[in-house]
Amino acid sequence: MGNVSLAVVRRMSRYYRHLNELLEEGVGRISSQALAGRLGLTASQIRQDLNCFGGFGQQGYGYNVEALYRAIGDILGLNQGLSAVLIGVGNIGRALVNNFDFEGAGITLIGIFDNHPDVVGTSAGAFTVLPAGQLEAFVSEKKPEIAVLALPRESAPEVARRLAGLSVRGFWNFTSADLRLEADSAAVETVNFSESLMTLCYRTKHHGPADDR
Amino acid sequence: MGNVSLAVVRRMSRYYRHLNELLEEGVGRISSQALAGRLGLTASQIRQDLNCFGGFGQQGYGYNVEALYRAIGDILGLNQGLSAVLIGVGNIGRALVNNFDFEGAGITLIGIFDNHPDVVGTSAGAFTVLPAGQLEAFVSEKKPEIAVLALPRESAPEVARRLAGLSVRGFWNFTSADLRLEADSAAVETVNFSESLMTLCYRTKHHGPADDR
DNA sequence: TAGATTGTTAATCGATTAACAATC
DNA sequence: TAGATTGTTAATCGATTAACAATC
Numbered sequence: 328m329g330n331v332s333l334a335v336v337r338r339m340s341r342y343y344r345h346l347n348e349l350l351e352e353g354v355g356r357i358s359s360q361a362l363a364g365r366l367g368l369t370a371s372q373i374r375q376d377l378n379c380f381g382g383f384g385q386q387g388y389g390y391n392v393e394a395l396y397r398a399i400g401d402i403l404g405l406n407q408g409l410s411a412v413l414i415g416v417g418n419i420g421r422a423l424v425n426n427f428d429f430e431g432a433g434i435t436l437i438g439i440f441d442n443h444p445d446v447v448g449t450s451a452g453a454f455t456v457l458p459a460g461q462l463e464a465f466v467s468e469k470k471p472e473i474a475v476l477a478l479p480r481e482s483a484p485e486v487a488r489r490l491a492g493l494s495v496r497g498f499w500n501f502t503s504a505d506l507r508l509e510a511d512s513a514a515v516e517t518v519n520f521s522e523s524l525m526t527l528c529y530r531t532k533h534h535g536p537a538d539d540r
Numbered sequence: 541m542g543n544v545s546l547a548v549v550r551r552m553s554r555y556y557r558h559l560n561e562l563l564e565e566g567v568g569r570i571s572s573q574a575l576a577g578r579l580g581l582t583a584s585q586i587r588q589d590l591n592c593f594g595g596f597g598q599q600g601y602g603y604n605v606e607a608l609y610r611a612i613g614d615i616l617g618l619n620q621g622l623s624a625v626l627i628g629v630g631n632i633g634r635a636l637v638n639n640f641d642f643e644g645a646g647i648t649l650i651g652i653f654d655n656h657p658d659v660v661g662t663s664a665g666a667f668t669v670l671p672a673g674q675l676e677a678f679v680s681e682k683k684p685e686i687a688v689l690a691l692p693r694e695s696a697p698e699v700a701r702r703l704a705g706l707s708v709r710g711f712w713n714f715t716s717a718d719l720r721l722e723a724d725s726a727a728v729e730t731v732n733f734s735e736s737l738m739t740l741c742y743r744t745k746h747h748g749p750a751d752d753r
Numbered sequence: 754t755a756g757a758t759t760g761t762t763a764a765t766c767g768a769t770t771a772a773c774a775a776t777c
Numbered sequence: 778t779a780g781a782t783t784g785t786t787a788a789t790c791g792a793t794t795a796a797c798a799a800t801c
Contacts (some may be wrong), residue, residue: 330791336742340735344716357734358758362710367720370758371794378760386759387801403738404745418639423733426631432737472744497744499737503557507580514743518736520636522647523729524712525616529549530727531685532617545768571782583782584770591784599783600777 331379338376339399341366345503346396358389372402405433410471411499414486415478416441416449416456422452423477434473438465441478470494480504487513544592551589552612554579560732571602618646623684624712627699628691629654629662629669632714636690637664647686651678655690676702683707693717700726 345365349357359370359377365374377383377395380402384390400406411434413420422438429436441447442459449456458467466474474495476483483504490498491512500506500517510513553555558578562570572583572590579586590596590608593615597603613619624647626633633652654660655672662669670678679687687708696717703742704710704725713719713730721728 333739333743334792336739339742340738341718343738344735345718360758364623366718369794371796372792373795374758374760382760384759385801386799387757387760402742404741405738407741407745409741409744418635422631422635427733429737431734432741434737434741469619473740496747497740499740505554505558505579507730514740514747516736516740516743518731518733520567520640520731522550522557523731524642524647525553525618526546526549527557527686527710527712527727527729528617528620528622528645528647529552530546530729531622532620534709534724534727547768573782582770584772585768587782588769588782595784597783598777599775600781602782 335376335379343399346392349392354392356389356391409473410435410437410472411475413439413475416446416451418478421451437469466493467481473497475499477501547720548589548592556612559605562605567605569602569604622686623648623650624686624688625684626652626688629659629664633690634664651686676722679706688712690714
């Protein structure tokens with residue numbers, strides 16, 4: 328259980344979202360078979376995935392949608408009260424602050440930073456942009472576990488290195504830098520638009536398969 | 541070669557980016573060993589990946605950086621002259637239009653659409669937002685191969701279905717809808733921020749491994 | 754009870770790594 | 778030539794699928 332593959336964790340997030348939809352649809356229970364049909368997976372795979380974390384179902388019945396939804400939320404760690412800082416209030420950074428539902432993942436955004444004088448002091452969402460010079464003091468005091476990197480690629484490795492030396496254990500990386508932290512001091516989840524689009528280019532050329540997971 | 545795994549294609553995009561960096565650094569040749577060190581992979585894996593598409597190296601020498609960079613660009617299909625429409629000029633849509641380098645992936649954005657009266661007619665980047673009602677006529681005439689879906693989740697499946705019936709063979713999907721197109725009529729590449737962040741939550745809790753690929 | 758469906762073990766499949774002969 | 782490094786085959790490893798006994 329300490330060594331669950333990344334592929335399993337990503338599918339857990341998908342299960343979580345679909346269970347939420349089922350909940351909204353008023354569906355009370357579901358079998359691995361039915362859930363598999365919905366996600367385009369095999370029932371076997373879903374049962375295997377879930378059993379990495381425990382037995383959540385009941386023979387002859389299936390899974391209780393609400394109970395499973397909550398259990399997966401706990402497994403993913405959405406109820407840990409994690410907090411995050413965001414660094415880089417450019418296009419993508421601003422879009423995230425204004426519109427992304429951090430609370431949906433159980434994360435509280437507590438501060439946003441930029442080093443551009445024109446941007447510092449402006450507001451974005453409910454926040455006022457703080458100067459990058461105050462970042463380390465802020466992190467030392469508030470101890471966020473997560474940092475969202477929405478700054479230029481060049482600055483990313485150095486900022487990440489410094490924050491990993493403080494409280495930050497997870498980086499949500501929107502730069503195209505391949506962050507490599509010494510001694511596995513923190514997790515890195517990269518969202519790379521270019522790589523994603525190039526992958527789509529290839530698959531468009533070869534027109535399929537239609538699914539990407 | 542017709543059946544290259546998605547994992548290989550994603551790595552090809554990474555190779556492409558790193559080769560571009562090497563090119564900028566003035567590096568003329570590189571061995572699979574050295575490239576592997578840079579990416580945190582094994583040399584064996586890189587040679588296997590490349591040999592899905594042909595032999596690009598030379599024994600005793602390695603790979604010519606520029607030649608390999610170009611070859612991978614061709615393999616990914618970045619020189620096909622693909623064009624794209626973007627649907628949904630909200631936060632993420634606008635951020636993409638204003639700032640994302642579509643040309644870097646060899647794609648020309650040719651039109652952007654929204655169905656909100658307040659948004660139609662406004663400008664974003666070099667574009668004027670067109671009404672969603674004109675989308676199908678536009679696509680029928682201009683025949684873009686790619687559609688960027690940045691609209692609300694609810695509308696995504698229907699819009700995708702209609703466009704797949706026209707010229708669109710690839711969807712870059714920014715909604716949380718799990719698009720499933722009948723008969724594998726088009727490729728779907730999904731960028732799902734929530735799922736990405738939930739995955740990071742889990743890995744932050746288990747504090748590692750640091751790398752996400 | 755009988756039917757349904759899980760949890761779990763075994764079999765299969767695919768992807769990664771190792772090894773090495775070919776060759777520049 | 779000798780050294781380096783590829784292309785490629787074989788071995789290993791891990792992930793997915795199938796099967797089925799347990800059991801609700």
